[in-house]
Amino acid sequence: MCLILLLLLGTAFFLIRKGMGKGRPPWVTGPEAPETVAKRVLSERFAKGDITTEEFMERASVLNWTPGSDGPANGKKR
Numbered sequence: 001m002c003l004i005l006l007l008l009l010g011t012a013f014f015l016i017r018k019g020m021g022k023g024r025p026p027w028v029t030g031p032e033a034p035e036t037v038a039k040r041v042l043s044e045r046f047a048k049g050d051i052t053t054e055e056f057m058e059r060a061s062v063l064n065w066t067p068g069s070d071g072p073a074n075g076k077k078r
Contacts, residue, residue, distance in 0.1 A: 039065055 042063070046056040060067050 035063060035065075038063055043067070 039060075042051075042056065042059055045051050046053075051059070056067070
């Protein structure tokens with residue numbers, strides 16, 4: 001009985017730790033924040049070459065975002 005309990009606790013711990021660092025906790029199922037989506041779309045458009053560096057920086061400033069400070073893709077803290 002104790003072994004089963006330890007196995008369940010270990011599995012839960014592993015799954016929670018595995019989900020860490022991906023921006024959102026594993027139990028959050030709602031939609032992403034609009035700001036996060038906007039930053040990701042802006043980054044993708046810049047990466048594809050759809051917009052210039054100047055356009056990218058201008059639109060990032062409208063979002064009050066300094067690119068590189070909190071990337072929309074990773075969401076990790078430094």
